[in-house]
Amino acid sequence: MTRTIFEKADAVALVAEVFRDLGYEGASMSSITARTKLSKGSLYHFFPGGKEEMAAEILANIDAWFVTQMFRPLEEDEPRAATARMWEATNAYFRSGRRICLIGAFALDETRDRFASAIRGYFHRWIKALAGALRRAGIAAAEAQALAEETVIGIQGALMLTRALGDDGIFGRTLERLREQMAEKLEGK
Amino acid sequence: MTRTIFEKADAVALVAEVFRDLGYEGASMSSITARTKLSKGSLYHFFPGGKEEMAAEILANIDAWFVTQMFRPLEEDEPRAATARMWEATNAYFRSGRRICLIGAFALDETRDRFASAIRGYFHRWIKALAGALRRAGIAAAEAQALAEETVIGIQGALMLTRALGDDGIFGRTLERLREQMAEKLEGK
């Protein structure tokens, strides 16, 4: 019996890609084992709680990435540097639109109910952190909040339309438009 | 054996709501029969091809609604009246954000592969029809295309964020913002 060693972090990343492709309900244990090359034994060793635990850890893992790479910088760093970093992180994470937002996808069907607080927490913190940075950069509170919301809406909408049309260009030009729109408000203030 | 009579159109609408709630993979035949009160016999009478045929007919049905209520007016009617009608139709159809876009949701997982051309066709025609109306209203071709794309992105992003945060207000204020942004470009031109 040959044995391949995996780290749990690898398992989380591999299973995440399957959920990203197939969705929570669409990702069956057999499709997960087939795509990740992890046996059921390995999967249930890492995730005794099965699919639900896999998804929960994946969401936590994504959230943690955004917290360190994006939310905390927005909350703590110099706002113009932090927003610049946000655009880079967004483009990198979503691979120029070829990768969907798993947390957003989960929000659209009943998977949302299982992970409602994680989903809400992620988007709430993103918007709040961004609004905070914009406010610290001198934009009025209400306008900062609205701009932050518009920005996240635009990113999510662009990810969806990219997949729907199979057009990679959409994400890049949407990000560029949102970035310029934000830059104008930052300068104008 | 009591018998309840359904029209096929009713069946399409009932099953559509189940797909909307649970997603394509999440909607099992048993959950469909339970929620719609249609027996398997009835469902397979109306849709001999099973789930896939149900979903295909639902998508066609949604598409047809948008074609008559939104796309054709945008393509043929006076552009300002047609865009005004689009905002009303959008708000009505998505029930102020409480209803998701099933076609968009399908685009996010592998369900997309089954219905790729229907999904692409729907979004492509929406953007093209809207861009055409904007051009006829005097906006330059490139700007009209970009504005149409931005608008659809904003609508879809708002639908997603509404579900993710459970906040009904998002959709309404996003629609209002997009409408005003469009109005400015229509006036400015």
Add this chain to the structure above:
DNA sequence: AATCATATAGACCGATCGGTTTAGAATAGC
């Protein structure tokens, strides 16, 4: 080298999946 904890492979389980079939009730045409 022997021991032990950890990790992997895959057979196996009951439940549920999508789908088929059979039987019977309601309606339409005559």
Add this chain to the structure above:
DNA sequence: GCTATTCTAAACCGATCGGTCTATATGATT
């Protein structure tokens, strides 16, 4: 009012579902 057709109900089917379990291989500890 009879018959043919349409539609509904639910038992039933093999396949697949998520999940459990056993056996075994590996790496760390000694």
